[in-house]
Amino acid sequence: MLLELDVRNYALIDSLSIPFGPGFNVLTGETGAGKSLIIDCLGLVIGGRASADSVRSGSDSALVEAVFDISDVPEAARIVAGLGIELEPDGTLVLSRQVWSHGRSQCRVNGRMVTATALAQLGSALVDIYGQHDYQSLTRPARHMALLDSFGGQDHLEAVERYHARYREWLQVRGELSELRAKARDRAQRIDILSYQVDEISKAALSPDEESSLLRERQIIANAERLHEAAERAYSALYECSDVQGRSAYDLAASALAELEAAARIDPALAETCAIVSQVCDEMARVATALRSYRDSTDYDPGRLAAVEDRLSLIARLKRKYGDTVADVLEHLETARRQLELLSGADERGLVLERAEAELAAELLAQARRLTERRREIADRLGKAVCRELEGLNMPQARFLVAMGPVESDNIASSDGAEVALGASGADDVEFMFSANVGEEPRPLVRIASGGELSRVMLAIKSVLALADEMPTMVFDEVDQGIGGEAAQAVAQRLRDIGRVRQVLAVTHLPQIAASAQRHLGVYKEVKDGRTAVAVRPLEGHERVGEIARMLAGERPSQVTLEHAREMLGDGQEIPR
Template sequence: MLQEIRVKNFALIDEIHLEFDPGFNVLTGETGAGKSIIIDALGLALGGRFSTEMIRAGAEGALVEAVFAMEQRPDFELFLDGLGIPVEADGSLIIQREAGASGRNRCRVNGQLVTVLSLAKLGEFLIDIHGQHEHQSLLFPEKQLELLDQYCGAPCLELRAEYQRVYQVWRELVEEERQLRQNEAELARRVDLLQFQSNEIAGAKLVLGEDEDLLKERDILSSAEKLYQAATESYQALYDNASGQAVVELLGSAERALEHAAAIDPRLEPILQSLREAAFGVEEVSRELRGYQEQIQFEPDRLTEIESRLDEMTRLKRKYGPTIAAILQFAADCDQELAKIANREERSRKLDGELAEVRNRLGGLAERLSAERRAGAVRMEQAIMAQLAELNMEKTQFKIGLTQTETADGIPWAGKTVEAGAGGADRIEFLVAPNPGEGLKPMAKIASGGELSRIMLALKAILAELDRIPTMVFDEIDVGIGGRTAQAVAEKMLLIGGSRQVISVTHLPQIASMARQHFYIEKQVQGERTTVTVRALNLNERVEELARMLGGAQVTDTTRRHAREMLLLAERLRLNKNGVSPDS
């Protein structure tokens, strides 16, 4: 249940804070006052689509905060637990959504950051918003089938979910069969291409890491002259210097000179030992340099061979992948596809069997689903006509037509082959006869806007008895009705408000008089700024507002008396609905 909402810098709102009654709430105001802004803000808090145009001019961002009272619902608690959302000690749920001018959103639930998608999923547990144009969706078969399945309940919904899983498998198998039976010439061209690509890569006999090894070898071969020159100069400096200044000879002279001195002063012995080790090390380096010189190869033919091999690898990389590993994987994919094509006849035979099995299973599920719907349709027809009778449409006949369309490539159904869709084999149509003597006709062709609104309200009323959504919002669903019909709609909304919270934006005094909490929405212009304000009305203010709704611009004592009578009658009716005598 929605306890309160705070809105800041949204559309024409500077800042408002509303506290709602747990029963029936209405929002009224002059035409163009912005009555639906509150509903739009609530929709934003529950994951609705955001546009930067929603931010009040001159503000950096908008904020909507909604506080809900939690009810004992294990499925909802499990959903919250999955999001890691803690529940407040008092059982409240605080939703915040901040939207910036940059388009960035920040959503929090009890302080925990969540995504907009998670917020939208969460909203499905909390509020059912019925917009002023939603009744038009009743004209679409998809919506009609959804409503029927929802009315039929959990067994039907579970069966539909199972059907949809099998339907998805069936569609995938049908697509695979189509690909297997594609044009033979196209398939032959594909085989030639795959074979060429596989052979070209195989002929190159690539080895992982080969390109890196070749690059290193190329660098050495192309620098052979420089390497040989460096080794020669180093060797000559150490051992074979024609000037007589070779390092080995100089170290030998130093060693001999130090031997005589060490015989006199033993403290020179460690230094002499270090000198001998240095001389030995220089001799070892000289031998290694001489060996390195002998190993250097001057092979221009080998260098040409390496360059050619690297060019080949570069060409293959441009065609098949940036690395040798990617090229080899491309070849493996080619071989795998070739094997699949080569085995297509065998796969085709297996596929025929799989398709037959899945088609039969799908047909069985479709039949069971249709049986559930037919049984539920009878109950739903009776329930809707009972509701319509209370909405001043007591002579209206309502029928749910369920048919199937035969087709050669469909699924088996009751001894024939019918077309299958994602929702089953049934084609649905809501049929209505608003007036006696008229035959049943498709609702899309004969129902007026006011009739559609009442039919949708009837559906909401019967579905409200099945689902557990605690708050229902109606945004000007009373368009096109008045008089006794308006009174009937008002009483129906009052009845719904007895078992759950109802919030309604309305222009009808009959509906407004039934509310326990009445909010007045007003547009004010101060200087060059327009602001929408909302305030809760006390009893006297409600009388004035109802009088305005009854009499238009001219509010008289008569309209005020009429407004008071409406409020008194509404209170009596509320008490009667609750089983309390008005005189008690």
């Protein structure tokens, strides 16, 4: 139950502290006094959308706090416990919402900061606000499925959520499968191209340093004759007779070594020099051997040159197609192989998706059938319950029913030869139907011409749903649209009846409804320090009589009107304070 609402710096509200009581509470005041503004504050503190525009001009932030007693609200207590927040021993719970002028907002539960989502979840277990916009929104069939399901209870809602989860999974699988099928031709073409590329590069059997090696070999073969002659001349000079006396460089070095060896036997100081010359002779012999070998192996081979040229041409062709270097070509090969592997695995992926889609479709169809059966039973109960409510709202001949039919959807599930269209909520489409008079067939709510009829139908539906889910506090913002006379009295009586088992807050312009409330709050504007502000005060005694009279006849009621107001208040106080 809502105990108190405190508001600071919200729109036209400077500072307000509004006490609420059990049973039926009513807010009245002239048009534009700020009644709906108070309902907006309550909506904000239970998780509604925050806007920087709501901050009072000249203030840094707006603050709204709501104090609840949740001693008898186990669902709210469960949510609070899930947030890790301890409850006060008396069951008191304080929700607060602060909104800054720069747009940021902050949510707290018993002083502990929480997310806006958590606040909204908790608020939905405490208060159900039925605002002015809800009247028209409830005429839209798109809303009817959720309302019907909510009447089915927690077990049914959990079954609906399980269907939702599977439906989303099914759509995801279908989307991926459809994408695979749509791209099948492109995929086949891509596989052909990649297969050719992998085959072409693989057959070439390239190595990273092959090109530079071939270029060197080509240069050697092309200059084989020159290289042969150079090696021959060098060998001859080094090891064969070269000078006019027929001696080579090696011969001269060997002669020098012989002289030094003879001298070293006389003077050992020459031994080291002798050793060096000996090493020189050995190195010259080895070089001569290498030159002879190189000379003998260096021959012009036109066949090998042609093979090298062909290989270089192949490498050049591959580079033109796949990269600037051999390394680029080899990298392209690895990339093509990976892509080919992925694309080749798409067929297998398609089979996996087809099996998954079939399994999900079968499961969804089974769930959808169970939901349909359950909804038929829920629809029957809801229709009867709303009709009972309408009878109490001075519409004894009214008929209300829930029409059910197959949903219109492009998403078709097939299983065991059956094809069924499925939507996000199952295989069903529902719409609320209504007839006010005997002999008239029920029609969609959107076609109800009378605003008064629509208001009472909406009140009946909302009452049934709220009582079914044990909502502790019900808020009705101008539930009296389009009604008067006996209908107004019937609505007042129904709100008072609901107040016996729930806390009710109603914003009204009808004196019949205001007079039926247990607690009457007057909303008005006042000017303080040169600024307009919304004010609220409890109305009792003469003040309440005066407010009812104002609602009956305007600002200057006659004595007859005042007496009528007293009579109405006397009739309306059947519930003790």
